[in-house]
Amino acid sequence: MTSPSSTATENGPDAGGSEAAATGSAATIVGRSPGQLMWRRFRRDRTGVIAAIVVLAFILIALLAPVISWAYGKNPNDYYGLNQPGLLNEYGYPILPNGGISGDFWFGLEPLVGRDVLTQLIYGIRTSITIALIVTVLSTVIGVTLGITSGYVGGKVDYAIGRVIDTLLSFPSQLFLIVLVPVVDAALVLPTQEPPTWLRFVSICIVLTVLGWATTARLLRAQVLSLREREFIESARVTGASPARIIFKELMPNLWTPIIIQATLALPLYVGAEAGLGFLGVGMPETIPDWGRMFQVGSNVYHSDVTYLLFPGVSMLIFVIAFNLLGDSIRDAFDPKAKR
Amino acid sequence: MTSFLVRRVVGALVILIFISLITFYLFYAVPRDPARAFCGKICPPETLELVRHNLGMDKPLFVQYWLWLSAIFVGRDFTQFGPCPAPCLGYSFATQEPVFSTIVDRFPVTLSLTLGASVVILSFGILTGMLAAWKVGQPLDKIASSSSVIGASLQIYFIGPLVVFLLVDTLGLLPRPSYVPFTEDPLTWFVHLLIPWVVLSIIFTANYTRMTRSQMLEQLAEDYVRTARAKGMSGRSVFFRFAWRGAMIPIITIFGVDLATLLGGAIITEQTFTLHGIGELAVRAVLNTDLPMLLGVTVVGAAAIVILNIVVDVLYAFIDPRVRLN
Numbered sequence: 001m002t003s004p005s006s007t008a009t010e011n012g013p014d015a016g017g018s019e020a021a022a023t024g025s026a027a028t029i030v031g032r033s034p035g036q037l038m039w040r041r042f043r044r045d046r047t048g049v050i051a052a053i054v055v056l057a058f059i060l061i062a063l064l065a066p067v068i069s070w071a072y073g074k075n076p077n078d079y080y081g082l083n084q085p086g087l088l089n090e091y092g093y094p095i096l097p098n099g100g101i102s103g104d105f106w107f108g109l110e111p112l113v114g115r116d117v118l119t120q121l122i123y124g125i126r127t128s129i130t131i132a133l134i135v136t137v138l139s140t141v142i143g144v145t146l147g148i149t150s151g152y153v154g155g156k157v158d159y160a161i162g163r164v165i166d167t168l169l170s171f172p173s174q175l176f177l178i179v180l181v182p183v184v185d186a187a188l189v190l191p192t193q194e195p196p197t198w199l200r201f202v203s204i205c206i207v208l209t210v211l212g213w214a215t216t217a218r219l220l221r222a223q224v225l226s227l228r229e230r231e232f233i234e235s236a237r238v239t240g241a242s243p244a245r246i247i248f249k250e251l252m253p254n255l256w257t258p259i260i261i262q263a264t265l266a267l268p269l270y271v272g273a274e275a276g277l278g279f280l281g282v283g284m285p286e287t288i289p290d291w292g293r294m295f296q297v298g299s300n301v302y303h304s305d306v307t308y309l310l311f312p313g314v315s316m317l318i319f320v321i322a323f324n325l326l327g328d329s330i331r332d333a334f335d336p337k338a339k340r
Numbered sequence: 341m342t343s344f345l346v347r348r349v350v351g352a353l354v355i356l357i358f359i360s361l362i363t364f365y366l367f368y369a370v371p372r373d374p375a376r377a378f379c380g381k382i383c384p385p386e387t388l389e390l391v392r393h394n395l396g397m398d399k400p401l402f403v404q405y406w407l408w409l410s411a412i413f414v415g416r417d418f419t420q421f422g423p424c425p426a427p428c429l430g431y432s433f434a435t436q437e438p439v440f441s442t443i444v445d446r447f448p449v450t451l452s453l454t455l456g457a458s459v460v461i462l463s464f465g466i467l468t469g470m471l472a473a474w475k476v477g478q479p480l481d482k483i484a485s486s487s488s489v490i491g492a493s494l495q496i497y498f499i500g501p502l503v504v505f506l507l508v509d510t511l512g513l514l515p516r517p518s519y520v521p522f523t524e525d526p527l528t529w530f531v532h533l534l535i536p537w538v539v540l541s542i543i544f545t546a547n548y549t550r551m552t553r554s555q556m557l558e559q560l561a562e563d564y565v566r567t568a569r570a571k572g573m574s575g576r577s578v579f580f581r582f583a584w585r586g587a588m589i590p591i592i593t594i595f596g597v598d599l600a601t602l603l604g605g606a607i608i609t610e611q612t613f614t615l616h617g618i619g620e621l622a623v624r625a626v627l628n629t630d631l632p633m634l635l636g637v638t639v640v641g642a643a644a645i646v647i648l649n650i651v652v653d654v655l656y657a658f659i660d661p662r663v664r665l666n
Contacts, residue, residue, distance in 0.1 A: 136522035167358050170649070172600070172641035174607050175619075176625045179634055183366050212533060259416055272495060276608055279497045280623055295497045302501040320493040 033178040039261070048329025054322035058299065062125040069123070069144040072106075074116040076123045076289040081114010089112050091304075099307030107311050111301045117311055123289035124312065125319075131201070132270040135208040140263045144217025148247060148255070151224025153209065161217070168214040177273060180207040181282045202286050204277060208270055216262050223258055227251055257334040264327035275316065291316060348653065352646040357409075359637070359642045364405050367631045408635070429636035434628040439636035442621065449519045449617035450606045456533055457540035457602060462595065465545045469552020470584065476557065482551065487568060488546035500539050500612035507535060517613040536613050544598060555587035562586065589656060596652030600645040 030324045034042075042048055061068065069075055081088040087100060092112040094100025094311030099108030099117070107117035150161040184203040189195055193196050227233060277283040278292015279299070287291075393397060399407075407416065411428040418424060418431060449653045504602035507513045517535045520528040559565065560583055568578045607619030614620075618637060625633035 005658075090600060167355055170355055170642060170645050171359065172603070172645060174640065175622050175638055175641050177621060178607065179638060180362075180366070182626060182629060264427065268493070276497070277496065280611055281627060297497070299497055301502045302505050306502070306505050309498065309501055312497070313502070316495065316498070317490075317493055321489060324493055 010316065012164060038333045042329060045329045045332060047325055048333070049114065051322040051325035054318065055326055058125055058319050058322075061122050062129050064128055065119075065122045069119045074105070074119050076115060076119040077287065078115065079113050080116055081109050083114075088112075091273070093301070093304050099305050101307070108307055110297065111305050111308060112297075117308065120289045120294060121291075121311055121315060124291040124294060125315075127284055127288060127290045128271050128274055128316075131204055131274045132267050134205050135212060135270045136263050136267045139207070139210040139212035139266070140216055141261075142258060143213040144220055144255070144259055146213070147217035147220025148224050150252070151221040152228060152243070152247060158221075162221070165214045165218050165221075168211065169218070171211065173211050173275070176211060177207055177277060178280050178282050180210070181264065181277065195285075197285060198249065200283070201288075204274060204283070208273055212270070216259075216266070219258055219262055220255065224251060225257055227254055237301065261331045261334065264323070264330050268323040268327075271286065271316070271320060271323075276311075345650070345654070348650045352650060355646055356639065360409070360639045361405065363635055363638050364408060365401070367635060376519070391540055429639070430632035432625075432630055432633045434625070434630040434633070436559035439632050442633070443636055443640055446616065446618045446621050448521065448602065449615055450610070450619060452519065452522065452529065452533055452614065453536055453540075453606055453609060453617060454599065454602045457537045457544075458595070458599060458659075460541040461548060461598075462488065462536050463542045464541060465548025466490055466552050466588075468545075469549040470556055470579075472549060472553040473560070474579065481553065482537060484549040488550045491543050491546040492544050496539060496543065497540060497612050498610050500536075500609070503535055503539050504613070517615060520617050536615070538607055539612075540602065540609065544602075548591065548595075551591055552587060555585060555590055559583040559586040592652055592655055596648055599648055603641070603644055603648075 055154050074080070081092075081094070081100075085103075087095060087109060088111075094111065096108075096115075099111075101108045105116055105118070105335045107121060108121065109115065110117060146161055150158045168339075181200070181203050184206050185199055187197065189199055207272045233246060233250055233317065236246050241250070257322050274283065275290075275292040275295060279295040281296060283292040283296075284290040293310040295309070298312065302309050377458050408430065410416075411424065411430070413426065414428045415428045416424050416430075424431065424438055427440050427441070431437065431637070432439055432442060455615065466478065467521055468484060472478075472484050475481070494646070514535055515532055518532045520532055522529045556579075562583075565578055565583055568582060569575070607622055610616070610617045610619040611623055618641070621633065622637045622641075624630070625637060
């Protein structure tokens with residue numbers, strides 16, 4: 001059920017061959033799986049398809065970042081402005097107008113250190129999307145597991161998990177984000193050791209996951225609670241189905257829709273949260289290209305060079321809008337009765 | 341009503357104790373040597389010992405938590421800083437100031453920011469939402485739904501600087517955002533906070549327009565509206581005297597959540613506009629590993645959210661007589 005939306009949009013005619021055949025012979029009655037129905041509804045939603053193409057383009061750029069920067073002849077780490085005279089003025093700002101945009105540096109130069117903006121931006125997508133994807137997968141898996149357990153087992157387990165969810169949701173989450181990152185850092189590495197570069201990456205993933213799973217778990221718990229009382233579960237139980245069978249064969253098919261919708265809507269939030277951490281100065285360390293740090297630099301230099309802020313800002317706006325619209329379309333396709 | 345309040349307050353206290361316990365445990369137990377974390381990277385052994393003793397870190401963790409918790413109600417004496425009267429959250433390690441009074445000093449900034457933004461967001465959002473419902477299907481309707489998608493995707497740290505650049509640096513229409521106490525000069529207070537309010541409302545208003553609109557439309561389809569209409573009440577009276585009450589309930593719920601987000605999100609807003617509120621305090625505390633300050637800010641922040649939730653629940657009962665708090 002998950003595969004069509006991610007792979008087939010790009011090469012629609014090839015991958016969607018079977019569906020195309022089914023559309024052609026509309027006169028004969030053809031049985032369709034829920035996945036096929038969803039895919040057909042999705043394909044008709046023009047906004048959704050455009051949003052999916054934009055999201056795929058971002059992912060493609062992230063994957064091809066080394067190729068692009070090789071063809072373009074720059075990398076995100078070299079201090080071009082410091083090494084080559086004539087690019088930055090005495091205050092460290094690009095000499096050319098609009099943030100130093102030129103044939104050599106298409107998106108201009110970073111003020112003060114003179115790194116190339118375009119390569120920073122495309123490598124920054126990698127950081128953002130990788131973290132957001134890992135966190136989405138982890139928090140969905142944890143949220144789904146605990147949510148289903150809580151709803152299905154009930155009793156004391158439900159009470160315990162419910163209280164943990166309540167507490168997590170009343171945490172001031174932004175505050176806890178910035179508070180927890182250094183705490184997790186300190187838990188993983190001694191203060192006397194030199195922190196390795198993967199440390200922050202792991203800490204950010206852990207913190208976002210810890211603070212993120214509760215929403216999914218609460219949603220899933222509520223779904224399971226209402227499904228548990230339905231007749232088909234009752235009859236499965238009467239015929240002697242094992243709990244594992246009931247959960248995986250009876251409950252899960254009914255839960256895929258809310259899970260996928262929740263995950264698509266959560267991912268852009270994590271992209272924003274990760275950038276927010278960078279903006280506040282507890283994001284990825286200096287050498288790793290990161291949109292959050294670009295915002296931080298941008299918000300310090302915008303009085304003199306507003307162009308630098310525009311690139312990460314507009315890129316992120318496009319990505320988040322596209323992903324939100326994609327999420328809405330996926331929800332419409334899966335669940336046409338649901339109201340926006 | 342009273343029993344409801346008592347139950348909710350007790351529940352809130354339990355959650356707060358739970359949150360403070362977790363926070364305390366995380367801050368004091370997880371870093372392998374908390375005293376060293378306080379002391380910084382280069383720390384002579386004698387200072388380290390002193391720090392450890394002054395923080396009571398030679399005692400078991402639970403005793404330490406108990407000391408911290410009881411200090412909130414009865415105060416505490418610190419060997420290093422001297423006495424700390426009743427609502428005592430300890431002393432900041434970076435500034436040597438008492439944590440509680442620092443938070444109290446900073447609170448008006450965050451409160452002005454949040455409440456002012458809320459007033460702008462709610463009044464604009466509800467007004468345009470009701471207008472959109474009044475004139476269904478007309479341009480305002482469509483503008484509201486598409487701009488709420490964009491609004492929800494915007495980041496404060498992106499449009500904040502842009503608006504400042506446009507209105508302050510380029511056009512010179514407004515002063516750079518800062519905080520002037522309301523009691524000192526209300527007009528200056530207002531003018532200096534206008535940009536942050538506007539930026540926050542760009543992000544949140546459209547959402548309220550959309551919600552108010554759909555809630556109003558839902559209410560207008562209810563039986564009581566039809567009854568009122570059948571008894572001869574004019575459409576306008578039904579709309580502005582009855583229907584809006586029902587529509588406000590879900591709006592208040594969501595506003596309660598958003599208000600918490602705004603208060604918590606004050607971190608990024610304050611950092612963007614360099615306002616010295618609680619959020620900025622939190623960021624500095626993190627960057628300085630100022631653990632007592634962090635603990636104080638977290639607990640006060642969580643308390644604000646929990647209290648807000650109770651207030652929102654009580655507000656329901658005032659707006660909708662059908663809601664019984666028991």
